[in-house]
Amino acid sequence: MTRRLWFALFAGHLAWTAHLLVSYLLASLPCSASGSVSPLPIHMATVTALAVTVAGIAAGRAVAGDPEASARPFVGRFTITLSVIFLFAIVLAGGTALFVSACA
Amino acid sequence: MIRQLKQVVRRLRELGMLPSERQAAKAAQRDALERTWHDPDGLYGWFITVQNGPVVNRYMSAAFALFLLSGIETLMIRTQLAVPDNRFVGPSHYNQLFTMHGSIMMFLVTVPLMEGFASFALPVLLGARELPFPRMTAFGFWTFLFGAVLLYSSRLFHQVPEVGWTAYVPLASAEYSPGLGVDFWLLGLSVAEVAALGAGIELIIATLKLRAPGMTLGRMPIYAWSILVTAYAMLFAFTPLLVSTTLLELDRKLGMRFFDPNAGGDPLLWQHLFWIFGHPDVYIQFLPAVGIVSLVVPAFARRPLVGHGLVAAALAATAIISFGLWVHHMFTAGLSVLGMSFFAAASMAIAIPAGIQVLSWIATLWKGRPVFTTSLLFALGFIVTFAVGGVTGVMVAAIPFDWQVHDTHFVVGHFHYVLVGGVIFPIFAGFYYWVPKMVGRLLSERLGKWNFWLMFAGFQLAFFPMHISGLLGMPRRIYTYPAGLGWELPNLISTAGAYTLGIGAALFVWNVAWSIVLGRGARPDDNPWGAGTMDWATSTPPPDEGYRVIPVVSSRYPLWEQARLDAGDPHDPQALRHERIVRGLAESPAGWRAQLVTSVLTAEPQAIVLLSGPSIWPLIAAIVLTLNFVATLFDIYWLLALSVLGTIGATIGWLWPSKQDRERRLVDEGAGDARLHGLPVYTSGTSAPAWWTMAHIILVVAVATACLVMSYYYLQAGATAWPPPGYDVPDFVVPGAASLLLLAGTLAVWWAERRVRRGAQAQLKLGLAVAGAAGAAFLAWLILEMMRSGISASAHAYGSAVMTLLGYQAVLVLAGLLVLGVVLLQALLGYFDARRFLAVQNTAMYYTAVAVNWLVVFGVVYGSPYLSLVF
Numbered sequence: 001m002t003r004r005l006w007f008a009l010f011a012g013h014l015a016w017t018a019h020l021l022v023s024y025l026l027a028s029l030p031c032s033a034s035g036s037v038s039p040l041p042i043h044m045a046t047v048t049a050l051a052v053t054v055a056g057i058a059a060g061r062a063v064a065g066d067p068e069a070s071a072r073p074f075v076g077r078f079t080i081t082l083s084v085i086f087l088f089a090i091v092l093a094g095g096t097a098l099f100v101s102a103c104a
Numbered sequence: 105m106i107r108q109l110k111q112v113v114r115r116l117r118e119l120g121m122l123p124s125e126r127q128a129a130k131a132a133q134r135d136a137l138e139r140t141w142h143d144p145d146g147l148y149g150w151f152i153t154v155q156n157g158p159v160v161n162r163y164m165s166a167a168f169a170l171f172l173l174s175g176i177e178t179l180m181i182r183t184q185l186a187v188p189d190n191r192f193v194g195p196s197h198y199n200q201l202f203t204m205h206g207s208i209m210m211f212l213v214t215v216p217l218m219e220g221f222a223s224f225a226l227p228v229l230l231g232a233r234e235l236p237f238p239r240m241t242a243f244g245f246w247t248f249l250f251g252a253v254l255l256y257s258s259r260l261f262h263q264v265p266e267v268g269w270t271a272y273v274p275l276a277s278a279e280y281s282p283g284l285g286v287d288f289w290l291l292g293l294s295v296a297e298v299a300a301l302g303a304g305i306e307l308i309i310a311t312l313k314l315r316a317p318g319m320t321l322g323r324m325p326i327y328a329w330s331i332l333v334t335a336y337a338m339l340f341a342f343t344p345l346l347v348s349t350t351l352l353e354l355d356r357k358l359g360m361r362f363f364d365p366n367a368g369g370d371p372l373l374w375q376h377l378f379w380i381f382g383h384p385d386v387y388i389q390f391l392p393a394v395g396i397v398s399l400v401v402p403a404f405a406r407r408p409l410v411g412h413g414l415v416a417a418a419l420a421a422t423a424i425i426s427f428g429l430w431v432h433h434m435f436t437a438g439l440s441v442l443g444m445s446f447f448a449a450a451s452m453a454i455a456i457p458a459g460i461q462v463l464s465w466i467a468t469l470w471k472g473r474p475v476f477t478t479s480l481l482f483a484l485g486f487i488v489t490f491a492v493g494g495v496t497g498v499m500v501a502a503i504p505f506d507w508q509v510h511d512t513h514f515v516v517g518h519f520h521y522v523l524v525g526g527v528i529f530p531i532f533a534g535f536y537y538w539v540p541k542m543v544g545r546l547l548s549e550r551l552g553k554w555n556f557w558l559m560f561a562g563f564q565l566a567f568f569p570m571h572i573s574g575l576l577g578m579p580r581r582i583y584t585y586p587a588g589l590g591w592e593l594p595n596l597i598s599t600a601g602a603y604t605l606g607i608g609a610a611l612f613v614w615n616v617a618w619s620i621v622l623g624r625g626a627r628p629d630d631n632p633w634g635a636g637t638m639d640w641a642t643s644t645p646p647p648d649e650g651y652r653v654i655p656v657v658s659s660r661y662p663l664w665e666q667a668r669l670d671a672g673d674p675h676d677p678q679a680l681r682h683e684r685i686v687r688g689l690a691e692s693p694a695g696w697r698a699q700l701v702t703s704v705l706t707a708e709p710q711a712i713v714l715l716s717g718p719s720i721w722p723l724i725a726a727i728v729l730t731l732n733f734v735a736t737l738f739d740i741y742w743l744l745a746l747s748v749l750g751t752i753g754a755t756i757g758w759l760w761p762s763k764q765d766r767e768r769r770l771v772d773e774g775a776g777d778a779r780l781h782g783l784p785v786y787t788s789g790t791s792a793p794a795w796w797t798m799a800h801i802i803l804v805v806a807v808a809t810a811c812l813v814m815s816y817y818y819l820q821a822g823a824t825a826w827p828p829p830g831y832d833v834p835d836f837v838v839p840g841a842a843s844l845l846l847l848a849g850t851l852a853v854w855w856a857e858r859r860v861r862r863g864a865q866a867q868l869k870l871g872l873a874v875a876g877a878a879g880a881a882f883l884a885w886l887i888l889e890m891m892r893s894g895i896s897a898s899a900h901a902y903g904s905a906v907m908t909l910l911g912y913q914a915v916l917v918l919a920g921l922l923v924l925g926v927v928l929l930q931a932l933l934g935y936f937d938a939r940r941f942l943a944v945q946n947t948a949m950y951y952t953a954v955a956v957n958w959l960v961v962f963g964v965v966y967g968s969p970y971l972s973l974v975f
């Protein structure tokens with residue numbers, strides 16, 4: 001298996017997992033005395049995770065287009081579908097930080 | 105009457121459920137290949153058989169018996185709740201009933217039934233002759249059986265657990281649950297979980313490495329995808345469960361403090377660990393159901409599944425996302441709202457892949473010409489019921505709604521829609537679909553229709569009203585309720601429904617007795633449903649050798665789309681080679697159980713390996729393993745010592761290579777260069793199933809370490825001072841130096857592996873011996889360190905965490921030393937040479953993993969106290 005295939009397979013998965021855990025940790029940090037905490041780090045985490053997932057999709061397309069091995073088109077499409085689902089999941093999770101305040 | 109009884113006994117013998125005497129005439133007709141694959145008959149043969157056919161029959165019968173037992177418990181529960189102020193059972197007995205019901209169903213019914221199906225169906229579906237480790241299959245059955253017996257024997261001792269299937273602390277702690285009830289629960293489950301982990305690894309390797317030539321990942325049936333994904337989920341979920349049950353047992357037996365808030369512990373740690381297992385566990389039950397339905401729907405709709413690739417990806421996504429939901433079981437535990445909302449989002453996101461699956465089935469049915477057999481009816485009942493469970497699931501994923509209905513019967517209604525609708529109905533679909541192939545009799549369709557409609561209607565009657573009583577505020581896990589709260593009618597209907605459901609299930613039992621045991625069911629031909637997948641390619645029931653001629657696959661539905669199974673796609677340049685290999689394998693080797701191994705992505709033939717044959721070791725290993733737990737349960741230390749030794753001995757006996765294994769290249773058909781049909785018969789690295797086993801064992805170890813490390817940091821994060829006042833910050837210089845020992849050992853063992861590839865015997869032995877010596881020195885130091893450090897494991901959670909991590913490392917090292925010792929012995933006996941060094945390679949991998957594990961443990965134990973100084 002090539003490195004690109006591994007990346008296509010795991011980019012979305014790991015981005016989503018890391019995003020979930022990191023945002024959860026950031027949201028659990030104590031609120032400041034004024035009762036507010038900046039949501040910015042969480043948004044940054046979301047953007048990063050989305051970027052990684054999109055890169056994963058690009059890698060998946062490259063794998064699918066690889067003319068060499070017969071199994072590649074399927075595997076490429078498989079990883080793309082996976083990444084798209086994770087893309088949705090990251091948007092959903094990251095989106096909540098737009099509406100819910102960390103110090104509610 | 106007597107005649108009928110004899111007939112029943114004969115049928116049960118045929119099914120492998122009872123020992124049978126040798127039928128000489130039949131045996132004489134077998135040719136060499138069949139004889140090789142046939143396990144001995146007779147009583148002893150019954151105990152040593154490893155053939156998936158008979159083992160699966162026993163396995164599933166035992167699991168189904170437990171389903172009925174647990175079903176009786178539910179009827180008692182429902183009888184008690186039928187009317188207000190009922191005194192049918194008392195509060196304590198009620199607690200026992202729902203605890204045993206929940207635990208048995210979740211741990212010992214659905215997962216084993218699904219594993220049973222998989223062990224039967226995967227080999228035929230993939231074009232393999234057997235599962236990769238037949239002894240593991242047998243071991244899985246025995247451990248499962250003993251685990252179940254252990255759990256149920258709590259009744260004999262009047263020590264039945266009463267803590268629910270979730271065993272929350274502090275309720276489950278020694279203080280609030282004295283006696284042995286919880287220990288029975290923890291240890292009984294652990295036995296079963298060990299078996300589940302083994303089964304998981306075996307199923308993964310079957311799907312990755314034993315597929316017929318030409319069955320690329322893209323041609324792999326959805327059922328195999330579902331099992332592959334489930335098996336990975338099992339490794340990642342059952343390991344945390346083993347860790348959490350071990351920690352609780354340590355708290356209870358040795359007075360450790362992981363969950364004791366008065367000494368630095370935290371009860372919420374249990375909830376996290378339990379639900380990291382518990383939520384994925386639901387999907388571990390559900391995903392194989394998706395697989396079954398994805399076979400049944402196309403078979404009866406008479407067309408390929410719509411969106412095959414999408415469904416495969418959706419399965420993987422479901423499994424992965426299911427690990428990010430656990431916090432939704434803790435919405436009422438007082439966590440941060442924003443933090444919880446991420447998990448609420450994930451809980452809703454999982455509806456996306458689930459939606460893909462449902463749409464695919466509907467589209468397949470829409471475009472096909474469905475034949476409404478009982479099997480398809482159960483599949484349809486599943487789709488409808490699961491959809492409702494999905495909707496109520498999204499409802500409780502909304503945090504404010506969950507605050508209202510948490511711990512009410514609304515939740516009981518919800519999860520039964522998912523568990524009965526999403527798991528039990530598909531299991532029945534699987535029964536009606538596969539049983540004809542498994543035992544050679546069709547089940548009665550007429551009884552089947554009654555069976556389905558009674559279960560389906562009974563189910564809706566039983567569980568829909570629970571949503572209403574739940575919304576009206578009826579808590580779960582209460583043994584009775586007063587009149588006048590509006591709960592009477594829903595409860596009465598619910599109980600009537602449960603009995604209807606029970607009658608439906610009883611009809612199934614009758615159907616099995618009538619059609620199979622009494623032999624009134626019609627004999628099916630090889631493909632009674634006209635299905636397109638290879639689970640219908642063999643004769644009925646599948647012969648011992650599975651496939652004499654392994655199929656060459658060039659499509660997703662070979663029985664529909666390929667004219668011949670032994671001929672590949674003419675456009676495929678490899679097809680001729682594949683045909684030559686499978687035809688060759690049909691002739692030779694005939695003297696040992698040979699299985700073709702293929703590559704992961706493209707299923708290109710890589711090697712021919714030997715599968716193990718019948719053996720008493722799996723049974724012995726299961727017995728001694730269970731004895732470990734029994735001895736722990738009753739604090740019998742001499743028995744514990746004996747059973748630990750016994751386990752070691754049994755493992756060695758089991759894995760010791762047979763003469764056949766060692767010499768097969770010499771004995772067989774003049775294959776002087778250890779190749780047959782152009783393929784090697786001794787392998788290493790990624791073409792060897794055992795290499796994959798080791799890789800996955802290491803994965804399990806890594807997951808366990810991760811759980812322990814996370815527990816450590818969880819406790820540290822919650823502490824005001826870490827280490828607690830009165831403890832020294834540990835010194836890391838000497839431990840750091842000790843790490844060098846493991847490092848040196850790692851280098852030595854890899855050097856040995858490199859050398860034996862060149863055939864250098866002396867250097868092999870030297871390398872192994874050096875690695876062993878280094879490991880032993882390290883272990884000695886570690887044990888001294890644990891004794892000398894003066895940290896008490898039971899005074900504070902800090903000590904519990906440190907000692908558990910170090911003790912865990914010690915156990916890993918000890919296991920490594922044992923393996924090393926055995927391999928060294930085999931090296932001295934001259935078992936290895938330039939081609940045969942797989943065991944050496946595996947040992948080197950494990951040794952490395954243990955060394956890396958130590959670096960992690962070292963960093964955590966000796967490094968993290970400094971974190972508290974920084975923050």
Ligand code: HEM
Nearest residue numbers: 178181202206209210214268269270516523580581582602
């Ligand atoms: C076949 C018919 C079944 C009936 C009539 C039934 C009935 C019930 C009832 C009434 C309860 C709630 C007890 C209470 O909280 O007071 C319950 C709990 C439970 N059931 Fe079932 N059940 C059935 C099947 C299943 C199946 C197939 C599974 C799992 C695969 C299952 C898993 C559970 C679990 C996990 C609990 C929670 C136990 C606890 O609170 O610790 N049930 N069941």
Ligand SMILES: [Cu+2]
Nearest residue numbers: 383429432433
């Ligand atoms: Cu859940």
